[in-house]
Amino acid sequence: MKSLDDLKKIRDAAQSKVQMRGKNEGIRVLVGMATCGISAGARPVMNKFVEKIAEYNLDKITVTPVGCIGECAIEPIVEILQGENRTTYCRVDVEATERIIKEHLIGGKVVSDYVIGKYRL
Amino acid sequence: MIERSHVLICSGSNCVARGAKSLRAEFEEHLSNLGIRHEIKLVNTGCVGLCEQGPFVIVYPEGVFYALVKSKDIKVICEEHLYKGRIVERLVFDEALTENKEVKAFDEIKFYAKQTRIANRNCGLINPDDIEEYIARNGYRGLGKALLEMTRMEVIEEMMASGLRGRGGGGFPTGLKWKFAYNNESDQKYVICNADEGDPGAFMDRALLEGDPHSIIEGLMIAGYAIGADKGYVYVRIEYPTAIEKLKTAINQAKNLGLIGNDIFGSGFNFDIEIRLGAGAFVCGEETALIASIEGGRGMSRNKPPFPAEKGLWDKPTIINNVETLANVPEILFQGAEWFAKIGTEKSKGTKVFSLGGNIKNAGLVEVPMGTTLREVIYDIGGGIPNNKELKAVQTGGPSGGAIPPHLLDLKIEYETLHEVGSMMGSGGMVVIDEDNCMVDICRFYLEFTVDESCGKCTPCREGTKKMLEMLNIISSGHGTLEDIDKLEHLAKMVKNSSLCGLGQAAPNPILSMLEHFRDEFETHVVDKKCPGGKCKALIEIFITDDCIGCTKCVANCPVNCITGTAKQLHTIDTSVCIKCGICKNVCPVDAIISI
Ligand SMILES: Cc1cc2nc3c(=O)[nH]c(=O)nc-3n(C[C@H](O)[C@H](O)[C@H](O)COP(=O)(O)O)c2cc1C
Numbered sequence: 001m002k003s004l005d006d007l008k009k010i011r012d013a014a015q016s017k018v019q020m021r022g023k024n025e026g027i028r029v030l031v032g033m034a035t036c037g038i039s040a041g042a043r044p045v046m047n048k049f050v051e052k053i054a055e056y057n058l059d060k061i062t063v064t065p066v067g068c069i070g071e072c073a074i075e076p077i078v079e080i081l082q083g084e085n086r087t088t089y090c091r092v093d094v095e096a097t098e099r100i101i102k103e104h105l106i107g108g109k110v111v112s113d114y115v116i117g118k119y120r121l
Numbered sequence: 122m123i124e125r126s127h128v129l130i131c132s133g134s135n136c137v138a139r140g141a142k143s144l145r146a147e148f149e150e151h152l153s154n155l156g157i158r159h160e161i162k163l164v165n166t167g168c169v170g171l172c173e174q175g176p177f178v179i180v181y182p183e184g185v186f187y188a189l190v191k192s193k194d195i196k197v198i199c200e201e202h203l204y205k206g207r208i209v210e211r212l213v214f215d216e217a218l219t220e221n222k223e224v225k226a227f228d229e230i231k232f233y234a235k236q237t238r239i240a241n242r243n244c245g246l247i248n249p250d251d252i253e254e255y256i257a258r259n260g261y262r263g264l265g266k267a268l269l270e271m272t273r274m275e276v277i278e279e280m281m282a283s284g285l286r287g288r289g290g291g292g293f294p295t296g297l298k299w300k301f302a303y304n305n306e307s308d309q310k311y312v313i314c315n316a317d318e319g320d321p322g323a324f325m326d327r328a329l330l331e332g333d334p335h336s337i338i339e340g341l342m343i344a345g346y347a348i349g350a351d352k353g354y355v356y357v358r359i360e361y362p363t364a365i366e367k368l369k370t371a372i373n374q375a376k377n378l379g380l381i382g383n384d385i386f387g388s389g390f391n392f393d394i395e396i397r398l399g400a401g402a403f404v405c406g407e408e409t410a411l412i413a414s415i416e417g418g419r420g421m422s423r424n425k426p427p428f429p430a431e432k433g434l435w436d437k438p439t440i441i442n443n444v445e446t447l448a449n450v451p452e453i454l455f456q457g458a459e460w461f462a463k464i465g466t467e468k469s470k471g472t473k474v475f476s477l478g479g480n481i482k483n484a485g486l487v488e489v490p491m492g493t494t495l496r497e498v499i500y501d502i503g504g505g506i507p508n509n510k511e512l513k514a515v516q517t518g519g520p521s522g523g524a525i526p527p528h529l530l531d532l533k534i535e536y537e538t539l540h541e542v543g544s545m546m547g548s549g550g551m552v553v554i555d556e557d558n559c560m561v562d563i564c565r566f567y568l569e570f571t572v573d574e575s576c577g578k579c580t581p582c583r584e585g586t587k588k589m590l591e592m593l594n595i596i597s598s599g600h601g602t603l604e605d606i607d608k609l610e611h612l613a614k615m616v617k618n619s620s621l622c623g624l625g626q627a628a629p630n631p632i633l634s635m636l637e638h639f640r641d642e643f644e645t646h647v648v649d650k651k652c653p654g655g656k657c658k659a660l661i662e663i664f665i666t667d668d669c670i671g672c673t674k675c676v677a678n679c680p681v682n683c684i685t686g687t688a689k690q691l692h693t694i695d696t697s698v699c700i701k702c703g704i705c706k707n708v709c710p711v712d713a714i715i716s717i
Pocket residue numbers: 286287288289290291292293295315316317318319320403404405406407408409441442443444446447548622623624
């Protein structure tokens with residue numbers, strides 16, 4: 001170890017190893033992953049979220065699979081939780097995922113094409 | 122592939138003893154079967170503190186805290202939680218479930234809410250075998266700051282400003298100790314980490330070594346830089362094999378990255394660390410005996426002064442610091458003395474880790490800010506006394522400390538306050554004692570320990586501890602008199618004042634403090650010939666009361682077959698045969714068996 005910069009490089013590279021642990025106060029992406037969600041194609045959707053969030057370095061955002069929300073007909077369902085705000089997207093596919101990430105998670109604008117209800121608790 | 126979820130498996134010795142080792146293999150198997158192994162990161166971490174509820178599995182990002190996890194539960198956690206996202210409520214630690222069945226995250230649980238984890242900042246959060254995880258949590262930044270931005274004296278001044286005091290028992294200001302060693306010119310100096318941890322029942326240092334070994338290495342290196350030492354030793358007892366293994370791995374990884382070695386960070390500072398194993402004698406935790414042991418001699422204390430800061434290892438200026446003390450050091454340098462000094466009280470800064478044990482619901486490791494009350498530790502964090510029993514005392518400081526009665530529960534935990542009531546901070550053992558215990562018996566337990574551990578060099582301790590134990594045995598047998606109690610007190614004071622080292626000087630503390638706060642209990646033993654706690658066998662009889670429902674359980678369990686009775690009828694004990702082992706008391710479903 002020849003300088004503090006070397007240490008910082010290791011630190012930055014290793015951040016993703018531990019970031020998720022501890023308090024998570026940022027945006028949460030919940031993907032409905034009950035049997036109905038999975039059969040409707042929720043798994044590739046979730047993987048896409050994980051992959052893209054890492055790619056864009058959105059370190060405050062976590063992805064969590066959740067159980068059935070009870071609206072199996074319009075699965076896959078993805079919910080974005082930001083503080084008190086909850087946005088629910090339905091019939092999300094890989095293409096929709098990319099838009100949600102770009103427009104909502106990065107751009108801060110809800111992708112109304114896929115929304116079933118805003119601020120629904 | 123980036124993992125979407127991290128599964129932390131507690132791999133502290135306590136959880137491993139409870140079967141945590143097989144959990145990882147189960148996860149591997151079931152996650153692979155589900156085809157999601159690559160999405161989940163499995164991490165073996167150090168102790169999370171709540172040992173009574175172990176083994177633990179913590180799932181992030183949600184922070185769901187599964188307790189008392191068994192191998193067979195892993196399949197369910199994988200299939201339900203990790204695959205389908207349904208939290209397995211039945212396995213969630215009960216205090217993490219709210220009344221409306223919502224699952225609280227790990228750090229919102231009452232057990233943790235009142236804690237402040239500085240020494241334990243990484244325990245249970247990182248994989249101790251991966252130096253990168255330590256670095257990711259700002260590890261070795263404190264060292265970098267010290268080496269590149271601060272002079273040695275500035276480091277010492279920072280430590281003094283922080284108010285950090287030794288966590289090994291004495292409470293000596295760490296910065297001041299370093300300053301002494303700094304001022305002693307020498308061609309060679311040493312720093313030693315005291316990881317002997319001899320207090321029976323204490324395991325905070327082990328948990329730190331196992332859960333975050335790099336924090337101790339970094340702390341030791343900062344100490345080395347400050348006093349001008351290029352060689353450090355970690356003295357660990359051989360009874361801590363996992364700790365030794367983690368430490369070795371950590372040292373090797375630090376060496377590979379050039380964090381231990383020559384010209385660290387290009388600063389010109391060189392440092393090397395060696396592990397030395399102790400055989401597990403209590404006296405070897407005393408600094409002069411520890412030095413003798415490293416030098417290859419017999420672990421015996423010597424007179425002070427000269428203090429090790431002047432004449433220590435191989436007669437060179439040496440400082441010895443406790444594991445927990447050193448674990449605080451990197452964080453103090455990284456976050457600044459001012460930050461640290463804001464935590465705690467006027468005279469006791471920062472936090473203290475305790476091994477909470479005895480008659481307490483959430484036994485385990487807790488780290489609280491100085492100034493927290495005993496009541497908060499026992500009731501809010503520890504969850505109180507199980508089985509609706511009354512609290513009788515809290516013992517701190519192990520065999521060197523004393524017992525604190527319930528009316529002093531609102532005492533703030535500080536070095537001085539504990540000392541004033543006849544106990545001490547000690548290294549962090551905290552044993553909760555309920556009404557079913559006898560103070561004479563507890564004194565006997567500690568004295569048996571010190572009799573065994575006395576190194577024998579000086580007469581007051583070698584003979585005095587033995588004599589005190591004999592006197593306690595007489596009191597416990599019912600043959601004692603009031604005069605014996607006075608004599609015991611007299612002898613205890615003498616041993617305290619005339620022993621050579623801390624072992625003998627502190628050995629009478631349990632007796633002296635129990636006599637101060639629980640003298641009537643000793644008197645009951647000699648005057649009424651009764652043991653109120655029901656522990657001194659010579660003074661109790663075991664009886665079956667009318668509450669007996671005749672279930673016959675006691676009959677089946679009595680080792681000497683002295684209980685008679687027919688099913689569904691009142692049973693009786695033949696007291697002439699009964700050996701008062703207490704087994705029947707423990708098995709009776711209706712608490713019909715009592716000792717008086
Ligand atoms: C009998 C006896 C046993 C001790 N055992 C330990 C021990 O296990 N660990 C420890 O850190 N200090 C122990 N000490 C205290 C050490 O002598 C020394 O004060 C301490 O390691 C200094 O470190 P600190 O200033 O960081 O607390 C013991 C002292 C005595 C008298």
